[in-house]
Amino acid sequence: MRTAAFSLLLLLTACAGAGGGGPATPPASAEGPCRNDGLDRFTGRTASTALGVELLKASGARTLRWGAPGMAMTMDFRADRLTVSYDEKMAITSARCG
DSSP states (O other): OHHHHHHHHHHHHHHHTTTTTSOOOOOOOOOSOOOOTTGGGGTTSBOOHHHHHHHHHHHOOSEEEEEOTTOOOOOOOOTTEEEEEEOTTSBEEEEEEO
């Protein structure tokens, strides 16, 4: 049993550190469900922690998920989450709820 628990902990630790090249995820600051209206204005801007805070405020999302180039992401829908994808130059390519 201890071996299984240790293996799970090791796996979770490895996943937490994956893709460390992106911007830090800012703390959640919004309290409502996510809204896509007006998020197109962020396309082309450089991904950063400060811009993440702006995106959270503009969308009303509670959480922010950064999507690095080629990064695998789950397809589960969450009404309170904003997913922001960026390219190799850190330019935002899309921002959408879910």
